[in-house]
Amino acid sequence: MAGSIQDRGNGSFLLSYHIGYDAKGKRIRKTRTVKAKNPTEAKKKLAAFVTEIETGQYVAPSHTRFSDYVKVWRKHAIKKLSPNTLETYTYSLDGRILPALGHYKMEEITHVHINGFLESLEGVLSSSTIKKQYNILSSIFKLAKKNEIINHNPMEKSEKPSVTYKEGDVYNSSELNELYQLLNKEENKQMVLLIKMALKTGMRKGELLALQWDDVDFNTNTVHIRHSLSYTKDNGYFLKEPKTKGSFRKVAPPKKLMDELKKHIFKKKTDRMEAAELWEGGKYYFVFSSEMGKPYNLDVPNRWWTRFHERVNKELKKNDKPPLKKIRFHDLRHTAATDLINKGANIHSISKRLGHANITTTMNIYGHYLEEADQKIADLLNEDYI
Template sequence: MAGSIEKRGKDSWRLVYSMGFGANGKRVKKTKTVKGVTKREAEKLLAQFITEIEAGEYIAPEKMLFSAFIEEWKSKYAEAHLSPNTLVTYLLHLKNRIIPYFREMKLDQIKSLHILSFLKSLEGEGLRKDGKEGTLSTSTIEYNHRILKNIFNRAVEWQLIKKNPMENIKKPKRIQKETSVYDNSEAELLMSCLQKEAMMWNVMIKIAITTGLRRGELLGLEWKHVDLEKGTLQVKQALTYVNQKHIIREPKTKNSVRIVTLPVALIDELRKYKSTWNKKRLKASDLWEGGQYQFLFTSWHGKPLHPSSVTTWWRRFISRYQLRYIRFHDLRHTSATLLINSGVHAKIISSRLGHADIRTTMNVYGHALQEADKEATKHFDKLFTNNEKRDLEA
């Protein structure tokens, strides 16, 4: 048994592995064409090709089922390049919808029409996994499109298929739901109710509504990220839980790494909270489990809070004071909307929220911006009023 490479064109090579002779006396070979590589790189790929065949791991592209490729994609790409949280979400969608639909199809036989049919099928009733009635959200359908695009991009890169079936398929349109937020009077009532709560929750919610930080960013805050002299905090990391373990990761996007200015009144409360936090740390002594981290918001022994505990506390708090229910994440939207209504420029708001593009801010808060625009036009009424007065006086 031997392997060889054959030149097929510019930077194109055929990897050949001879497996001896079959019962009919003909030579048995396995081949694989690789492109865009040098001869030396092709020789390395040949060695890898032979190893996979001899280990029984090589499957010819024309015989590889979609479900088998998912395992290759997972081990050779997803586990190394996707964040733990994203990987869990991808695998959940694959398990629930994508693999059941494409499972028995061969990878190279999946065409654009099959993808379009799958995406169309997601618009049907009874597909929700949360027990609620209705159809899947447009964002869920768009997310499935994103996953498939990632998978087939890898299949093309690894030269398992020649044409990407996702190439000419437009991303499904995501319908942005109108967010539920507190207005000024409701935000003031919220602040009043917080004064009766434990200091940790009091400070956390006030940071959330005045800075627009995401839940994971709040839980990832450490004291070293808070500059009480300058009145700022740095968003440099976020906390998430995967498989019952907390993971510290970089924020959602490059622009999510940012410095946010704090209200003066909140700085004073943070000073008091830091003093309380230090006493809690000393009291826990050897039982402290914070390790190298000094998170602002922790359990009594220093372990970071689980995201679900924040959501649970928020629901109970809302019920306790009979406030209008909005999601915890809607505090972020409330923060942006209050700034919009105060006339703050969208670019500043975009920067505070850590949006990668101001267009994201415009899309998410388009309704609020439109309302603010209507209010802005009232300033021009003075021009007409003053002009009419002059005409009457004349």
């Protein structure tokens, strides 16, 4: 068998294989250092090494560091990823991944390094955020394997993180009634309408802020969800496609809410005419925006929602009444879903209304609420049982 083995001690062996000569008559040699228990095992690894070379599967060791290859990957990613996703990935790379793995050479990184890095994030980041770190690394090493920078992709043996959906807090029917009464007393009717839309349609915040006049069809009493508002430092505000293919959808809000929406859009159109050349919305006509048509900052609904709670709870405390439960803005979407469950809507309709990619996602998030609703039905049936 062609090739040779050199014992370097401590279980380390240098494998060598000569594949011919270059133009100057110099012998071309391929080498690899391996760990083996004894010379017999080293010979087996040499045989595999030779086969690898002769079948064209051999990739010469790269001295490229992970941090340097990330720069190559970024140029590739710019063409493949949305600006918002790329900015999110860059934040994760610069903040966590590169500090942990950037100093290694590409061929040095194994699944042990990957698993150790991901495990270090447990208890620090949410399961979904850890999954994003995994996805970023998978994308980088997949490209490296394709470009023959590495021979083996360490992600293939790495443990893929599972996502645990965090249960958000929601309002029950009596809390919802109290909330609507408090909202109707507010002066900022635009923000009140945005909150009601979140509660009655289950739309995501980005989808609400991307909603335009033409997306609302008063003849069919439907709202078309076609975009999501996004923002990056490099691109500013822009509209992107919704989160999933199923997110392209139509929802039918209650008739009374559509009446409020109709009055609101009429006011927006009046504002547009009065603004004339001062209009800041450009070619867009957002349903929820500044008086001059400029899209809302993505954090505006969160800030208003926080201040609303502070304001009403201060007043409730003054009148010796219990406070309104504080939930996150995103939990308004969860409230919309659980309210539909309590009203007897089937899970397929709820999944479609929320724009989930599939019904499995809906079941993962709201399965226990469905079980609770089913138990209530069982209790009702029990009343008639003889």
